Amino acid sequence: MNKNRVVVWFRNDLRVHDNASLFSAVTKYEEVIPVYCFDERQFTTTRLDLPKTGPHRARFLWESINNLKEKLRGLGSNLLVLIGKPEELVVDIAIKYEASAIFFSEEVTEEEKKVEEALEHHAWSKGIKTEAFWQSTLFHLQDLPFPVNQTPEVFTQFRKECEKFSRIQKVFATPKQINSPSFQEEESVEIDLKMLGLKEPEISPNGVLRFEGGESAALGRLQTYFWEQDLLKVYKETRNGLLGADYSSKFSPWLTLGCISPKYIYWEVLRYEKERKKNQSTYWLIFELIWRDYFRFICKKHGNKVFQLKGLKNVAEKWNRNESMFWKWAEGQTGIPFVDANMRELNQTGFMSNRGRQNVASFLVNDLGIDWRWGASYFESVLIDYDVCSNWGNWMYVAGVGNDPRENRYFNILKQAQNYDKKGDYIRHWIPELADIKGFDIHQPHTLSPSVLRSCNVSLGGNYPHPIVKMKAFSY
Ligand SMILES: Cc1cc2nc3c(=O)[nH]c(=O)nc-3n(C[C@H](O)[C@H](O)[C@H](O)COP(=O)(O)OP(=O)(O)OC[C@H]3O[C@@H](n4cnc5c(N)ncnc54)[C@H](O)[C@@H]3O)c2cc1C
Numbered sequence: 001m002n003k004n005r006v007v008v009w010f011r012n013d014l015r016v017h018d019n020a021s022l023f024s025a026v027t028k029y030e031e032v033i034p035v036y037c038f039d040e041r042q043f044t045t046t047r048l049d050l051p052k053t054g055p056h057r058a059r060f061l062w063e064s065i066n067n068l069k070e071k072l073r074g075l076g077s078n079l080l081v082l083i084g085k086p087e088e089l090v091v092d093i094a095i096k097y098e099a100s101a102i103f104f105s106e107e108v109t110e111e112e113k114k115v116e117e118a119l120e121h122h123a124w125s126k127g128i129k130t131e132a133f134w135q136s137t138l139f140h141l142q143d144l145p146f147p148v149n150q151t152p153e154v155f156t157q158f159r160k161e162c163e164k165f166s167r168i169q170k171v172f173a174t175p176k177q178i179n180s181p182s183f184q185e186e187e188s189v190e191i192d193l194k195m196l197g198l199k200e201p202e203i204s205p206n207g208v209l210r211f212e213g214g215e216s217a218a219l220g221r222l223q224t225y226f227w228e229q230d231l232l233k234v235y236k237e238t239r240n241g242l243l244g245a246d247y248s249s250k251f252s253p254w255l256t257l258g259c260i261s262p263k264y265i266y267w268e269v270l271r272y273e274k275e276r277k278k279n280q281s282t283y284w285l286i287f288e289l290i291w292r293d294y295f296r297f298i299c300k301k302h303g304n305k306v307f308q309l310k311g312l313k314n315v316a317e318k319w320n321r322n323e324s325m326f327w328k329w330a331e332g333q334t335g336i337p338f339v340d341a342n343m344r345e346l347n348q349t350g351f352m353s354n355r356g357r358q359n360v361a362s363f364l365v366n367d368l369g370i371d372w373r374w375g376a377s378y379f380e381s382v383l384i385d386y387d388v389c390s391n392w393g394n395w396m397y398v399a400g401v402g403n404d405p406r407e408n409r410y411f412n413i414l415k416q417a418q419n420y421d422k423k424g425d426y427i428r429h430w431i432p433e434l435a436d437i438k439g440f441d442i443h444q445p446h447t448l449s450p451s452v453l454r455s456c457n458v459s460l461g462g463n464y465p466h467p468i469v470k471m472k473a474f475s476y
Helices: 020-028 055-074 086-096 110-125 155-165 215-228 232-238 252-256 262-275 280-307 323-330 337-349 354-367 372-382 388-399 413-420 425-430 439-443 450-455
Strands: 002-010 031-039 080-084 099-105 129-133
Touching: 002 020, 002 086, 020 031, 020 099, 020 129, 031 055, 031 086, 055 215, 055 372, 080 086, 086 099, 086 110, 099 110, 110 129, 110 280, 155 280, 215 252, 215 262, 232 280, 262 280, 280 388, 323 337, 323 354, 323 372, 337 354, 337 372, 337 413, 337 425, 337 439, 354 372, 354 388, 354 413, 372 388, 413 439, 425 439
Parallel strands: 002 031, 002 099, 031 080, 099 129
Antiparallel strands: none
């Protein structure tokens, strides 16, 4: 065994900047073997017969890994890419290359934890040390002002305590050089989407951004959003938008895979505040990142409860499992344009705005009464920014089974449309068959007379569906 050699197992930390496990490996060991393993279990299907990782998400992941490989090559190293079970293959690599330790980032939810525990067990049985690093959040687990099992249930209390009694650590330096033994190329599978059982997705040119996976694109997005286009200073006013790249940061897909570190974003916000402007908007981006932390710590505290129908509140709600209605929702065929436009955007691009997510989730659980976990599973398959904690946490919130002190999170779709898409441009963008309907009427085609519909080339029940439900409070 080579005491000076360590394996760094990359997971949702696909970057070389501010990477605790990579930094420690380079600092403590002479030689580092960077490894990524596509976990085959993440490419199976779920109970709704959906791919657990759909093509949009897989494409983004695959690009991120290729970019990591390039980055590591630029530092004199490489990335060994495997496909199978990490708890077996990563340890096999450590054995083969006689590494004495495996470093990796710690996760919080059951599936990921099981893999990590199995890997530790296997490694220890072979005399290989393991070390897990916490690095997915803004506030470090050890810097929380309370034990994690006492994380406040209410977001505001969590945020205030963290802001008052915690601190955000500095970023780890990017290694200047990484020494690695040479890998035999045949061991590194050139993975493509076909090997993962997926087709290359068609990406709509109408999306808010051509999201490209990887650290380079992530850092580029921050550079554009903060520094070149100076958009951070108006974030709080624009963040509820629906169309285009500018209304919000769009950092989420890169944050999810760790292509960008939340701490790095934080310190860039502080630099922006010093060099450009400090206002409510600059603070609000940090505020949103604290939401992300909150869901992660809540998941760590509550474990599997976050995936259970009754949620954290143990609510014995009656949900239905009407598959036909569910698929109409999923495919953007409900006859409610604001819901359909958002779902079509999601299906064609893998992304949806926060405003859209709240509305379509509320529609599924409140108007259709469908099991909220079906919605969460659908998002899991399709969202390129799918994050286990943020997704299941937000869905629980909307479904009223999370720890939200507010009883009712019902979104009146028409009222929301009135507030956020008054002229109907968002609908025109995603539902071209309705595009000739003028102004706000596009949000309620079923209220128009047959002659108006005819003049706009709309046939309800023909090229656009009738509403599948009579909306609660279908007025504003
Ligand atoms: C039903 C539902 C499901 C969701 N699923 C996910 C998910 O799987 N992954 C995910 O990253 N976000 C999820 N969100 C949260 C939010 O919608 C996205 O983070 C946001 O739309 C991403 O766009 P952005 O990066 O431009 O966000 P910005 O508005 O620019 O916010 C900056 C960052 O703050 C974080 N953030 C913002 N809002 C939230 C929030 N409500 N919860 C947690 N973090 C937040 C994100 O990391 C985001 O990138 C979900 C929200 C809902 C209502």
